[in-house]
Amino acid sequence: MLKARPLPPYLIQRYHGWKATTYTENESWYRTLAQEGQHPRAMMISCCDSRVHVTSIFGADQGEFFIHRNIANLVPPYTSDGGQHGTSAAIEYAVSVLKVAHVIVMGHSNCGGIKGCDEMCCGKAPALDAPTSFVGRWIDILRPGHERVAGIKDDAERARALEKEAVLISLENLTTFPFINEAMQRGTLTLHGLWLDIGEGHVQQYSASSGEFAPI
Amino acid sequence: MLKARPLPPYLIQRYHGWKATTYTENESWYRTLAQEGQHPRAMMISCCDSRVHVTSIFGADQGEFFIHRNIANLVPPYTSDGGQHGTSAAIEYAVSVLKVAHVIVMGHSNCGGIKGCDEMCCGKAPALDAPTSFVGRWIDILRPGHERVAGIKDDAERARALEKEAVLISLENLTTFPFINEAMQRGTLTLHGLWLDIGEGHVQQYSASSGEFAPI
Amino acid sequence: MLKARPLPPYLIQRYHGWKATTYTENESWYRTLAQEGQHPRAMMISCCDSRVHVTSIFGADQGEFFIHRNIANLVPPYTSDGGQHGTSAAIEYAVSVLKVAHVIVMGHSNCGGIKGCDEMCCGKAPALDAPTSFVGRWIDILRPGHERVAGIKDDAERARALEKEAVLISLENLTTFPFINEAMQRGTLTLHGLWLDIGEGHVQQYSASSGEFAPI
């Protein structure tokens, strides 16, 4: 038998508060969304980290962003192995079915997944090297990025550089998907790379012309 | 060269608005979150769908929910094949590193991924059957759930039942992960299954005792 | 022969600047909008006044607001006379075809149309009383509102009260349209009344419970 439990009371109470206020005041919009379907303009790929709220930062309402969140906002490269790839499935749905105009990858400061990747690649986290470590195998995606920052001596500086590499690796991998390339060539899709400083509330974006992240 | 583009101006404008208001009014909390790290009490697994905002529904602030979002809020079964499993990595990080007390799976009405799964399993969506369909292979996770609702004649009714099966299949698969079982046996983790009616703003939860979803 | 002239050079120059920057950086979104059609979530009814930019105030991008602008943001009452009613046509298209979730009427301070209505109703603007005055006949829509503020002695105060009456009269008239009523009863449409102080940048909204405009 499934061992599911009732929600904690504080969540039930908050839900009823939401239902009586935010939902009730906007029920017409919720019903429209249900009946007419979603037409998001952008897909946002960000981290599962509880401190990263893209809808708040960009003033987005229900219906605006199609959001995939995984550890360290990583996109694996395209493969046609017929396996189960949740991130690739989300991207395919956003681009091929919903036809979003933008795919935005947002990395962030103080990222635990990135720190784990740095430690693993520096040989300091044997547990992550184990084949049974889901986190370890997932952040393998970022290994090519680590090679590009491995020369940085300062740990904090190297972690921050690796956080930005995670965005770049994901952007690079996005362009290995045939349907992404086709949409980009048709001029109906653009890619964007962002990095958020959680504590300072700064957002930087990657500029292809300068090859650097700069404040927006 | 990476073909990343600058953000659309309206998003930049909105970001600056957020920075000048929400961030500025709460910067002490953002800085605390950055310095002290995240301590989320729950992991939320929900759909990428742009209409599902769990932080709004449950009044959650920055730092409360560790959120993984994928197509149709699916959790694959545990495997030790050493492959790249983004969803399993997110769960492992939440339970083993962050030690969340709750893993909550939230399905929803009008789900495009679930509708695709229903059509595929009914033989009406050959494109999703192709080995190269990322969406198709991902929603294969739900095939055992479709068998349990296949007898329902009405399309809309069957889709709704399948949306709830997606929650149950995910809960079942969660219990195949050794670290989940250990935490449940230690009494430090509980699982929860929810289903959201987008248009009506109703949330139902699965009750293990009744074996049904009921309003919270 | 039509006496149309070429655009002034400064507008041509600005257009080319927009094309080379804003358009180019966002062409994927423009193409998506062209191919997929518009799905605005709200209809905004505001004044033609050059100082009222609802898209700026609400951070709205191309595709978000269906906007009708006329003198003094007025909605005439429903009529089935088979005549040519531009405002009623815009509302019908927004609600019945586009199925927007919100109709928002935004009045504003320093409104020339409202001032003209006040002068006309106070007998100080005979030119506006003429049957051939398009402005005069248009602002006749607001006469019932003027009766409710006619007792205010101070000219500036009375004009401001009349600006808010223009919003209320429009909201009242909106509810005389059968398709508006039906959508409201189905719970898929809500009405909203706003008033903007141009100089101070304040937006107030009408509260049905208090019967007053209050800051948002």
Add this chain to the structure above:
Amino acid sequence: MLKARPLPPYLIQRYHGWKATTYTENESWYRTLAQEGQHPRAMMISCCDSRVHVTSIFGADQGEFFIHRNIANLVPPYTSDGGQHGTSAAIEYAVSVLKVAHVIVMGHSNCGGIKGCDEMCCGKAPALDAPTSFVGRWIDILRPGHERVAGIKDDAERARALEKEAVLISLENLTTFPFINEAMQRGTLTLHGLWLDIGEGHVQQYSASSGEFAPI
């Protein structure tokens, strides 16, 4: 009692963001506009369509364009029937009170109102023929334009031609207003006809000498 509702939270949040940034950085200009009144140099007549932002395309700031937006950017012919004509009122105010130097009519591609007119005139939209259809009666203004393009066989080509006819019909109707003619004869007013391709970001203007629309 008026059934007005509070604004959705995301719009309130965005407004506060605008107030704290765009408004605050430019408050001297907003206050000047409020105290000195508006002195727009041009009236823009464009469609309500959410995808048409003339202020963005022409880099126009608060105070530059007096903007009337209706379905399909149509101007009805002059009439002295003493009725309520919102478009004619807007034009009268712009030309006779504000004394704008330009009246610019801007049509656009993918226009739903124009498509409806084409279907109605081709006998494929009986609902629009009903006397109670506000949209149908409004786009009757364009019937003379449809006669001029009815010979075009291809649907998409005919719709595009009709979009341009909507601009020409409006320009023709503008010259039936006595105050427009007087201002043109005094040399203080010029008319301009534009057509925007939403997806490609192209703007064409009508040339009286060639009788054609050409890129600007």
